[in-house]
Amino acid sequence: MINRVEVSLLGRDRAVVEFHVADETPEATIERLEVEASGCTKFLERLNLLIDQIRQLPKADRRLQGSQALNDLIPKDRDHVSILIRELILKARNQFERPYKDIELCHCRGVPTDVVDRAIVSGCQTVASVARATSAGTSCGTCKPDTEAMIEFRLKSL
Numbered sequence: 505m506i507n508r509v510e511v512s513l514l515g516r517d518r519a520v521v522e523f524h525v526a527d528e529t530p531e532a533t534i535e536r537l538e539v540e541a542s543g544c545t546k547f548l549e550r551l552n553l554l555i556d557q558i559r560q561l562p563k564a565d566r567r568l569q570g571s572q573a574l575n576d577l578i579p580k581d582r583d584h585v586s587i588l589i590r591e592l593i594l595k596a597r598n599q600f601e602r603p604y605k606d607i608e609l610c611h612c613r614g615v616p617t618d619v620v621d622r623a624i625v626s627g628c629q630t631v632a633s634v635a636r637a638t639s640a641g642t643s644c645g646t647c648k649p650d651t652e653a654m655i656e657f658r659l660k661s662l
């Protein structure tokens with residue numbers, strides 16, 4: 505089974521990773537990884553490091569699901585590279601579920617959810633800074649809890 509995962513930020517930092525897994529059981533190990541990536545030096549370095557670290561794990565720890573060794577490789581920092589790598593691993597595990605699913609997050613200002621999400625990944629990590637960058641939440645304010653939930657989702661430790 506091949507789990508093909510893509511992450512990207514504004515088309516600049518972009519990675520497509522294929523996780524080749526024996527089957528769909530939780531015990532199935534990652535047998536092979538194929539990577540295609542472009543972006544800033546930091547993104548490429550961290551991505552390559554992660555891929556190397558996964559390749560070097562003992563086979564028993566190379567499970568996509570439920571491997572503490574793989575959990576330990578997930579960066580916990582708040583910078584855009586760490587956030588994208590967390591997204592990559594969550595997507596590979598089919599666990600990337602944004603808490604707000606509508607296409608548009610702020611209806612007063614017509615701000616799409618993707619725009620809010622990109623602002624968060626790019627470094628706006630408070631409701632106020634997202635509002636400054638995107639105008640989401642600057643009218644009636646009822647969308648602010650949704651912005652808060654998106655920030656929490658992007659920054660929470662795994």
Ligand code: FES
Nearest residue numbers: 610612643644645
């Ligand atoms: S819905 Fe976002 S300010 Fe009203």
